[in-house]
Amino acid sequence: EAGVVQSPRYKIIEKKQPVAFWCNPISGHNTLYWYRQNLGQGPELLIRYENEEAVDDSQLPKDRFSAERLKGVDSTLKIQPAELGDSAVYLCASSLDVAGRTNTGELFFGEGSRLTVL
Amino acid sequence: AQSVTQPDIHITVSEGASLELRCNYSYGATPYLFWYVQSPGQGLQLLLKYFSGDTLVQGIKGFEAEFKRSQSSFNLRKPSVHWSDAAEYFCAVGAFSGYSTLTFGKGTMLLVSP
Numbered sequence: 001e002a003g004v005v006q007s008p009r010y011k012i013i014e015k016k017q018p019v020a021f022w023c024n025p026i027s028g029h030n031t032l033y034w035y036r037q038n039l040g041q042g043p044e045l046l047i048r049y050e051n052e053e054a055v056d057d058s059q060l061p062k063d064r065f066s067a068e069r070l071k072g073v074d075s076t077l078k079i080q081p082a083e084l085g086d087s088a089v090y091l092c093a094s095s096l097d098v099a100g101r102t103n104t105g106e107l108f109f110g111e112g113s114r115l116t117v118l
Numbered sequence: 119a120q121s122v123t124q125p126d127i128h129i130t131v132s133e134g135a136s137l138e139l140r141c142n143y144s145y146g147a148t149p150y151l152f153w154y155v156q157s158p159g160q161g162l163q164l165l166l167k168y169f170s171g172d173t174l175v176q177g178i179k180g181f182e183a184e185f186k187r188s189q190s191s192f193n194l195r196k197p198s199v200h201w202s203d204a205a206e207y208f209c210a211v212g213a214f215s216g217y218s219t220l221t222f223g224k225g226t227m228l229l230v231s232p
Binding site: 003004040041042043044045048056091093105106107109110111112 | 122127150152154159160161162163164167169208210212219220221222223224225
């Protein structure tokens with residue numbers, strides 16, 4: 001079974017440039033997460049989708065960050081314009097868990113996209 | 119709000135020695151607790167989880183963890199460390215208000231010496 005796939009693995013851009021990350025979750029996983037992991041820190045949730053709906057985007061900096069999950073499968077996370085402080089690893093994860101059901105609590109993570117903003 | 123504290127930023131253990139990584143959590147109700155491992159350049163992999171029942175849980179790769187409600191702790195242990203265990207370990211607490219929302223600690227980097 002294929003895992004969560006993310007691209008690109010690495011991206012170096014200059015500040016004020018746009019950048020986009022793509023995620024393909026595990027087949028059948030309705031819930032998709034984007035986390036940001038700063039150097040030396042644990043992952044922090046940016047946004048969570050259940051199918052196409054963003055059910056928790058309270059931590060997403062909406063002035064420059066946007067995300068979408070068309071057709072409830074793949075997702076993209078965009079930053080425009082990027083700032084120096086956006087340098088981090090952006091992790092995508094998926095899960096079988098959905099609201100209203102007994103959940104496993106297990107998230108499956110991709111390898112991440114490492115962003116460096118110069 | 120829920121939170122996780124991992125007091126040790128990094129730990130060095132000799133190969134073959136025992137290991138204990140500390141985790142303390144703050145959560146208003148019964149927590150769902152997890153340990154994830156992250157190897158360099160890799161995503162996070164679930165080692166084990168505690169939902170309810172037996173407070174000593176077994177995971178993959180020979181790891182175990184014990185939930186102690188009175189101490190708000192969920193420490194990870196392994197009786198004999200292998201060089202391949204060198205990685206970063208994250209404790210996480212889950213709030214299951216109908217869905218999975220994990221809050222992670224800052225991680226503990228495990229170094230294994232020969």
